[in-house]
Amino acid sequence: MQQLDAAAREALPTLLPDWSPAADGRSIRREFRFADFGAAWGFMSRVALLAERQDHHPDWRNVWNRVEITLTTHDAGGLSERDVTLARAIDALL
């Protein structure tokens, strides 16, 4: 599994404006806030189905109506196209 190349990294702020790259460049992160726990859980259920379909899984946490998602590719030891693909699919759920 290849890590993102320089051009793809440069495109991240445009492609994924709501995701913040980690200082070490190895992951991207976004926080989501919903009306209540049920809405947050429903979102997480849909993300879980995306993750299974893409065989690419988030590192995430949920506190009541908040969901924090961090994406990285463990097999690549950093960011890959799989992270970009999953992030875009997650954004499309909103």
Ligand SMILES: C[C@H](O)[C@H](O)[C@H]1CNC2=NC(N)=NC(=O)C2=N1
């Ligand atoms: C064997 C299976 O394809 C791998 O373990 C997949 C599963 N989901 C994954 N998710 C993430 N975030 N990174 C991976 O490297 C990864 N690898």
